[in-house]
Amino acid sequence: MNDVQINSSAKFIIIGQGLAGSILAYFLLQEGQEVQIIDTPEFPSSSKVAAGLYNPVTGRKLVKTWLADKLFPFLEYFYAQLEKELNAKFFHPQAIYRPFVNEDSQKYFKSDHVPDDFSDFGTLTFDNVKYQNIVNSQLGGVTTKHSGWVDLKVMLSAFRSYFLEKGILKEENFSLKNEYENQKVIFCEGFEGRNNPHFNYLPFNPVKGEILDIEIENIELKEIINQGAFVVPLGENKFRLGATYSWHDLDFTPTEQGKNDLIEKYQKLMKPSMRILAHNAGVRPATKDRRPLIGLHPEIKNIGIFNGLGSKGVSLAPYFAKQFVDFLVYQKELQSEVNINRFASLYLGVDKV
Incomplete structure (x- = not known):
């Protein structure tokens, strides 16, 4: 050097x-x-x-992520102000819709087990009217607030x-x-x-991740869909699909295996056909x-x-x-x-x- x-x-x-x-x-x-x-x-x-997602809930029971009450008000104010400072548009607050993966998951959220403060960050629905032609689930799901993505x-x-x-x-x-x-x-x-x-x-415990930029024609989707994979609306029929997790081959080279895994995740989650526009890989700087x-x-x-x-x-x-x-x-x-x-x-x- x-x-x-x-x-x-x-x-x-x-x-x-x-x-x-x-x-x-x-x-x-x-x-x-x-x-x-x-x-x-x-x-x-x-x-x-x-992908730059931010999401205040985690896990199958959708509990608040670590320090959510401090992190999320701070980040929402910070990125909104930073856009003005840098004169650029990159902060995209957006709800995340998480379809129930099965009836057991739906039953859990119908029960009294839901945390008292759940309404602070999520709302429940037990049917799938708004996404019945898009998502492969008729059980309803959770829509989270204080979520979205940053175009890094x-x-x-x-x-x-x-x-x-x-x-x-x-x-x-x-x-x-x-x-x-x-x-x-x-x-x-x-x-x-x-x-x-x-x-x-x-x-350190770095994790390789792969994402696809895809095109889906003729759908109106204003929320992020997330169940096993995420589908992020980018505008003009463009979406971002992710992500994979691999603790091997820690490089920035997209793989055929990664692409196939993402296609399989998409087909399990979504009904419309899609076309791949780009395939990228990165390594997350995770820790043990x-x-x-x-x-x-x-x-x-x-x-x-x-x-x-x-x-x-x-x-x-x-x-x-x-x-x-x-x-x-x-x-x-x-x-x-x-x-x-x-x-x-x-x-x-x-x-x-």
Whole structure:
């Protein structure tokens, strides 16, 4: 790698201009901090091919996802304001319709087991009138609120222009050969973070995912459909179909197996025929405990990491980028569930860099 000329006045150096790096840099700028971003544009980014969904419920019983009451109000305000700042359209609040997969699932939601606060994020229907010609289920389903998707390709392109205009983005390789004692270097490298010699002790668990862009003619669909697969309306008869999960062959190459799996998922979920327009793959920077990896190195205190957002990056990144900035700038506490200090014992068990 080539050494990069770093702006000596920049207090923070952000490595990577994906979802994590871009939002972290943005919040640092909002606090009046001098920032330098280093990105390798020719290296593929999972953020640019991710579906960008955000969804406040999880699991078969559709319980609130971790920290939903904090994350979702924060992200809804953040992305709406960010669109204005970047002068771009990428935030798409949209209900998600989840058909009941079988009668047992329907019975559960007809029972008294539904959480008291369920109406905060979902509504129930026990027939399928509105999608009877589209979805392969006549049992009804759950429609979730405070959900939708972010067009990450558009957002990251807008961020790139924003950072270039400010003169703080360098599109080059980075090498940490020099000492940056008066600066903090924060690595936001996605799943490649597992190969960073300073942070390879952390329990990354990257997951390859594939999606299809498809065309479905003559249907009116204004909600995301999600049951075993998701179908996201993009407009003009275009939709995004996803996703697969593979812990092998962690690369950005679409596979025939992935395509066939998605076609099978689609046919199980949807009635209309579709045509494939594009096929993409990425690698989610997931972790063993499904929590982000945030904090400073155990010994080298001017090196940090903001990573491990997994498939929930759109919902996790704004809230925890702001929390990390408060930690870096104002010495506020990081939440213990995301602080890499929770893996101190793993660090002590490996050779130090």
